Amino acid sequence: MFFDRLSKKTDEELMVLVQQGEERAFTLLYQRYCKKILRYFYRMLWKDENKAQDFLHDLFVKIIEDPSRYNVSKPFTTWIYSVAHNMCKNEYRKHKFRQEINGRIITHTEVIENKIHEELDHARLSKAVEELLNQFDDDDKNLFVLHCELEMPLAEIAVILNCPEGTVKSRWFYLKKKLAESLHDYNPAFK
Numbered sequence: 162m163f164f165d166r167l168s169k170k171t172d173e174e175l176m177v178l179v180q181q182g183e184e185r186a187f188t189l190l191y192q193r194y195c196k197k198i199l200r201y202f203y204r205m206l207w208k209d210e211n212k213a214q215d216f217l218h219d220l221f222v223k224i225i226e227d228p229s230r231y232n233v234s235k236p237f238t239t240w241i242y243s244v245a246h247n248m249c250k251n252e253y254r255k256h257k258f259r260q261e262i263n264g265r266i267i268t269h270t271e272v273i274e275n276k277i278h279e280e281l282d283h284a285r286l287s288k289a290v291e292e293l294l295n296q297f298d299d300d301d302k303n304l305f306v307l308h309c310e311l312e313m314p315l316a317e318i319a320v321i322l323n324c325p326e327g328t329v330k331s332r333w334f335y336l337k338k339k340l341a342e343s344l345h346d347y348n349p350a351f352k
Contacts, residue, residue, distance in 0.1 A: 172237035180228040205249045
């Protein structure tokens with residue numbers, strides 16, 4: 162009965178209850194967000210399923226350990242994706258450092274050019290987009306995942322990325338242009 166009443170609460174109301182020590186509210190938030198956040202981490206962390214699982218676990222441990230970090234006046238979705246985004250940014254820095262230490266430089270192949278000459282179908286377009294995104298910097302990749310795959314509005318992405326909405330709109334315009342130029346033979350329609 163109590164859990165039924167909890168399920169009708171907003172994420173923000175649940176977070177207030179989590180801050181008051183209500184474990185069932187935390188469980189409900191976890192159930193609402195675990196798959197979405199796992200998918201986000203998976204896409205942002207080189208499709209490494211183990212790493213994505215670890216980051217998901219770490220994110221929710223942070224919430225358990227210090228729920229007061231959440232400001233109840235802010236939308237929960239924006240806040241949780243901001244925390245996830247910052248975790249990814251930290252991992253990118255660590256990853257870059259590890260690469261430099263090992264003396265490895267990741268080079269990108271010219272996959273897109275090879276794909277243009279192959280049969281054009283939806284599966285190949287998806288693969289071409291994926292490979293192209295892997296060549297982009299982390300900010301562009303993050304913007305694409307948030308907007309196209311998680312279908313977040315640019316205004317919400319601006320809050321997550323902690324930058325002006327106009328900057329996000331401009332970055333989205335140039336990202337679409339880069340994608341369209343690289344994938345012109347596929348004639349994709351981007352939002």
